[in-house]
Amino acid sequence: MQRLRGVAPGLAVGLLVIDLVGMLVLSVVTPSFLSTYNLFVTGRDLSILLLVALAQMVVLSLGQMNLSIGSIGGLVAIIESGLMVRYGWPVPFALGAGLLLGIVCGIINGLLVHWTKINSFVLTLATSYIFAGINLGITHATPFYHIPVEISSFGQARIGAFPVMAAVTIVLTVGLFSCTRSSSAGSCWPWVATSWQRGFQGSRCGELSSRLMRSPDSSPRWPAPCSWRSWDRDSRRSARPGCCPPSPGRSSAAPPSQAEARRSSAPCWRWS
Amino acid sequence: LLALLIVTVGFWIFFSVAASGFTSDFNLFSLLRFAAIQITIGFAQMVVLSIGDMNLAVGAIGGATGMIAGWVMQILGLPPEVAVLFALAVGMLLGFGNALLITWTRINSFIVTLATASLITGAMLILTHAHPFSQLPDSFTSFSEIEVAGLPMSPLVLVMLGVAAALFFLYRNLSLGKEMLAVGANRQAARMSGLSVDRVVLSTHGLSGVLAGTAGLMAISADHTASPSLGSDWLLASFVSPAIGGTLLSGGLVSVPGTVLGGVLLATISNGLLLVNIDNFWITVFLGVVLLLAVGLDRLTRAAGGAAS
Numbered sequence: 001m002q003r004l005r006g007v008a009p010g011l012a013v014g015l016l017v018i019d020l021v022g023m024l025v026l027s028v029v030t031p032s033f034l035s036t037y038n039l040f041v042t043g044r045d046l047s048i049l050l051l052v053a054l055a056q057m058v059v060l061s062l063g064q065m066n067l068s069i070g071s072i073g074g075l076v077a078i079i080e081s082g083l084m085v086r087y088g089w090p091v092p093f094a095l096g097a098g099l100l101l102g103i104v105c106g107i108i109n110g111l112l113v114h115w116t117k118i119n120s121f122v123l124t125l126a127t128s129y130i131f132a133g134i135n136l137g138i139t140h141a142t143p144f145y146h147i148p149v150e151i152s153s154f155g156q157a158r159i160g161a162f163p164v165m166a167a168v169t170i171v172l173t174v175g176l177f178s179c180t181r182s183s184s185a186g187s188c189w190p191w192v193a194t195s196w197q198r199g200f201q202g203s204r205c206g207e208l209s210s211r212l213m214r215s216p217d218s219s220p221r222w223p224a225p226c227s228w229r230s231w232d233r234d235s236r237r238s239a240r241p242g243c244c245p246p247s248p249g250r251s252s253a254a255p256p257s258q259a260e261a262r263r264s265s266a267p268c269w270r271w272s
Numbered sequence: 273l274l275a276l277l278i279v280t281v282g283f284w285i286f287f288s289v290a291a292s293g294f295t296s297d298f299n300l301f302s303l304l305r306f307a308a309i310q311i312t313i314g315f316a317q318m319v320v321l322s323i324g325d326m327n328l329a330v331g332a333i334g335g336a337t338g339m340i341a342g343w344v345m346q347i348l349g350l351p352p353e354v355a356v357l358f359a360l361a362v363g364m365l366l367g368f369g370n371a372l373l374i375t376w377t378r379i380n381s382f383i384v385t386l387a388t389a390s391l392i393t394g395a396m397l398i399l400t401h402a403h404p405f406s407q408l409p410d411s412f413t414s415f416s417e418i419e420v421a422g423l424p425m426s427p428l429v430l431v432m433l434g435v436a437a438a439l440f441f442l443y444r445n446l447s448l449g450k451e452m453l454a455v456g457a458n459r460q461a462a463r464m465s466g467l468s469v470d471r472v473v474l475s476t477h478g479l480s481g482v483l484a485g486t487a488g489l490m491a492i493s494a495d496h497t498a499s500p501s502l503g504s505d506w507l508l509a510s511f512v513s514p515a516i517g518g519t520l521l522s523g524g525l526v527s528v529p530g531t532v533l534g535g536v537l538l539a540t541i542s543n544g545l546l547l548v549n550i551d552n553f554w555i556t557v558f559l560g561v562v563l564l565l566a567v568g569l570d571r572l573t574r575a576a577g578g579a580a581s
Contacts, residue, residue, distance in 0.1 A: 116568045119521050121326075122511060126563040129508055133557030140553065 039161035047169035054176055064113065064120035068128035072105045075135045081144040084151070091150050105131060275569065276516065276530065280537045287544035294547055301424040303543045305416060308432035309490045311535030313506050314513030315435060316483035318531050321514055322443070323476050324456040324523025325381035329370060329389035330484045330510045335503030336396040337363045338488035342405030342498025345412060352412040360485045366392060367481020371474040397500060405498040416493040428490050432532075435486065440528045452476055456523025508559065512538050516566040534566070 026033045033039075052069060059066040080098035083089040089097070109127055113120050157164040287294045313330060320327040341359035344350050350358075366388075373384045416428050443449035454462040455472045463469050487506075492498040515521065516537060517530025541562060545555045 112564070116564075116571060118564070118567050118571060122515055122521060122567055123564065125508060125511060126560040126567075129560035129563075130557050133553055133555070133560060136553035137551060137557060140551075 036161045040158045040163050043161065043166055044163040047163060047166040050169050050173065054173065065124060066109065067121065067124040068109060068131055071128040071131035071135065072102055075131045076102045078135050078139055081147055084148050085144045085146055091148055276533045280533055280540060283537065283540050283544065291544055291547035294544060297424040301426060303539055304429050305426040305494055307536045307539035308428045309487055309494065310509050310538055311432050311513055311532050312435060312483060312487040312490060313510045314531045314535050315439060316480045316487060317510035318514040318519050318526055319476055319483065320480045321519050321521055322456045322523060322526040323452050323472060324459065326385060327370065327480050328382065328385040329392060331503035331506035332389040332392040333363055333366045333481050333484040334488035334506060336366065336392050337485035338492040338498045338502045339396050339400055339500060341489055342408060342492060345409055346405045346407050352409055356489055359489055360482050363481040363485025364478045367477040368474060371477035375470040375473055400500060402500045404500060408496060413493055413496045428494065431490065436528055436532055443526055443528065448475060453524055509538065512563050515563065
């Protein structure tokens with residue numbers, strides 16, 4: 001879990017190099033890789049996979065996991081198509097209802113984690129079976145054909161090699177990126193992760209995170225603007241272990257263990 | 273554990289009243305055999321949970337070893353004993369491979385085994401071309417069919433009980449078992465008190481591989497077929513039995529009898545719900561709910577106990 005928290009900035013560069021080399025090798029080995037249609041298909045797969053990965057990323061940033069992403073996605077897709085195909089709902093309403101259902105499923109996960117304090121891995125493993133089971137129980141594993149043409153043509157639409165579908169992903173990705181950079185909610189995710197695991201509640205961000213843990217509603221009021229960047233800067237500029245305040249759970253008489261000392265001297269999290 | 277026993281007995285009473293044929297010899301036989309396999313899968317996960325790791329490759333290793341045993345018996349025509357030994361050795365090697373990757377790269381075991389799971393399954397599919405082996409020798413398949421001492425109990429149940437006894441002994445009496453729990457409870461402390469954590473991780477993942485291989489062999493013996501899809505649905509089962517039985521997912525605490533009871537409960541529920549004509553799909557929902565309830569109850573009782581003491 002600790003390793004998931006820090007994302008080294010060098011890693012992204014390395015990945016970019018691997019990506020570029022991979023593309024180069026593939027386009028040399030199989031020239032059809034660069035064909036317009038293949039780029040379109042690859043881009044479309046990418047735009048779906050990226051959204052799935054972002055769905056996991058926001059949960060990982062809390063230091064938790066969500067194994068039910070796949071079943072929530074499947075359930076939402078089935079409900080949306082069921083509303084459109086079976087009940088003839090107009091497309092926007094069905095999509096809205098589907099997104100709402102996704103939010104509800106996520107909030108169910110969140111509430112259960114909050115109330116039961118069960119490890120999110122086990123909890124979402126259980127709910128993933130529940131969501132997938134509901135999906136199969138409703139549909140008896142028969143797929144919906146004849147999806148409205150607006151939907152299916154949207155998936156096929158392309159401008160050159162650029163899949164129109166990718167626009168959705170790009171907007172959401174940029175939105176999430178700017179959210180983690182600027183908004184107080186986004187920037188405090190890593191704080192919740194660290195403070196949750198350490199259980200400290202003294203500092204501003206600790207207060208914030210405990211407040212968040214107490215009130216699991218979807219739009220908490222943030223008590224104070226909390227900028228992770230100032231913390232990060234401080235901890236880098238001065239050698240003092242400012243990033244991770246010690247946990248009050250440890251009795252002050254006991255000397256800090258090596259592990260704790262090492263942890264608190266290093267910056268404990270960083271956005272890429 | 274007592275609560276779990278009461279719940280299990282309660283379900284048995286409920287199903288023997290509500291579902292006709294639940295107590296028939298045939299049904300008890302297949303229920304216990306299914307439970308034995310589920311529990312062995314749970315053990316494969318339990319040992320890695322005890323050191324605070326996870327092994328998402330349990331199903332992949334079980335499926336691969338099952339396919340290898342099928343290949344050795346059907347294509348090479350070697351006797352089942354050889355196939356079993358060979359398959360278990362492969363299971364152990366795959367477990368060692370996981371452990372080496374974890375200790376060398378220091379990557380989280382979750383990520384490592386997630387990756388090796390698809391590696392192992394992929395290699396197995398490439399090597400076997402996804403063809404099942406269905407002509408297994410009679411001496412191997414009949415092992416799961418005979419009844420022990422006239423009771424509705426397959427020898428597989430005895431295998432499972434033997435494994436359970438061995439694991440119980442391991443955690444209760446052997447130094448390796450204690451070391452595993454120490455590593456699970458606090459890895460840093462274990463390292464600082466002179467334990468070779470890497471060695472413990474290595475033996476634990478090897479043991480998990482052997483147990484997953486055992487489960488794979490039991491499953492192909494019961495199915496009479498080594499099918500490439502074997503193990504693909506083991507993930508929930510591998511976590512449910514230990515989690516219901518009170519094994520801590522963060523490591524340091526295991527319960528072998530709890531895992532046995534958890535597996536029996538899991539098998540009872542899926543068998544009983546099928547008998548009372550509940551749609552197979554809804555059983556999945558029910559299993560998820562049972563896992564939630566079991567872990568939640570465990571939390572509650574532990575919190576209550578902690579407050580009292």
